[in-house]
Amino acid sequence: MRLAFMGTPDFAVPALRALHQAGHEIVAVYSQPPRPAGRGKKLRPSPVQIAAEELGIPVRTPLSLRRNTEEHAHFRDLKLDAAVVAAYGLILPVEMLDAPRRGCLNIHASLLPRWRGAAPIQAAILAGDSESGVTIMQMDAGLDTGAMLLRDHVALTPHTTATTLHDDLAAMGGRLIVEALRQPAHPGTPQPETGVTYVQRLSREDGRIDWTVPAATIDRQIRALTPWPGTFTMLGGTVIKVGAAEIAPGHTQAPPGTVVDGRLLVACGAGTLLRITRLQRPGRGMMAADDFLRGQPMAPDTRLGMELPDV
Template sequence: MRLAFMGSPDFAVPALRALHAAGHEIAAVYCQPPRPAGRGQKEQPCPVHRAALALGLEVRTPARLKRDAAEHAAFAALGLEVAVVAAYGLILPPAMLEAPRIGCLNIHASLLPRWRGAAPIQAAILAGDAESGVTIMRMEEGLDTGPMLLREAVPLGPRMTTPALHDALAEIGARLILRALAEQPPQVPQPEDGVTYAPKLSKADGKLDWSLPAPALDARVRALNPWPGTFFQHQGEAIRLLEAEPAEGAGPPGTMLDAAGLVACGTGALRLKRLQRPGRGPLAVGDFLRGFPLPPGSVLG
């Protein structure tokens, strides 16, 4: 099938590789433009860009699409049967949604209509959902509102993290999009009830509020690492908390209860397990505390 692939982050790479391996004719790959990254702030292509080049595919990186008639015409000129979209990062205008014969199919990392929006993986973990999954949907102008073609669920264990769920859903999405193209299943409208939204995350979302219950803070650590990351303030430094778990304990929220990294929360306590100071590498809590003591009675911000 002649198609365009539109995606940017690691989540989209397995789908691109699966489509290529299955013999689909990928006329062009659209992804976000290269952006400055690393200490030298040198422009770096996104993961899909790198994967597409390795496969010898044409890559297009428009900075915008909404009012760019030339981009709309160039997309239409590809003569596509379908476009496959996976975490592309730009909103497709009607002219592009309508250009492929079959339409634009989106690989969405949730069981729609739950968690429409930009951060469905993190939202499912934050909310303590029992399951997540992937939905293949036909795109329309609304935010993740289009009819569904396929869905597959995956259970969320009590210690699920965003990296683990991300990788599992990326592989499911790659498998489901191949099925969707091969089988072309009937389109089913999304239910009108049960709609929730997962807004785009920012660095401010990672600031830990010790007045929350320990299970909620634990979920936040598991959901928001590696990005935007969870952190607390102490002695003028923003300390990243990379791993933790709920534990028994009580005291004023944010107070260190022992010398081994137990912090009082609004309800219960959180055992710190892996931390990182600015400009330093991650350390297990014992190694971290030898270089940056947090004695009992210390109050974390």
């Protein structure tokens, strides 16, 4: 088929490569513009743009598609059979949704209608869902409301992280979109009206650990939000990033946030316990807890999550 591909982050790259390998004619790739990155704040193209250029596919990076009549006309003139969208990050206006012969197909990283919105991978882990997956959806003007064409699922375990789930679903999305385009055009299955949930964009503050909730909740937060936006706690006035932890057996009467032994066992809500296994202080890399403690011991009865008052 004659296609356009629209995506930005790493999640979308396996789908782009799968479509190219399947022999589709990808005449244009749309991605968000290069952004400043790193200490030098040099403009860095998106992972999708880098992959497209490696494949020799022309890339377009409009800042916006709203009221961009020149881009609408260019998209229409491509004479597409379909457009594939995967975590693009810009809303497609109706003029573009209706331009391809088979419309626009979206690779969404959840089992719709659960977790419509911007961060479905993290949301599934945070909520303690037993499964996640990918839905190939026929896009309409709503927010992830279109008819479902294909979907597949993967079980979530107590060890699933955002990184492992991201990689599994990215590969699944590439496989499913190739399969969806191989099938004859059909209207798909409308999403059920029950079971609809939404997730908003994540912010840095979502990573702040609240030690008053149970250890299982904090464990899901760390697994869901690492590496982005990252989870953190306060040690006095210092931000300490927490990269990994494990639920520990036992029960404690210590106040939440209290370190109860010399190996970063921390009291959580309802008397539960969580052991921090990887963490990072400012200006240093993420490291194992034992390495961290050699440079900065943390004695029992140290309180995490509390900022020292100004003197």
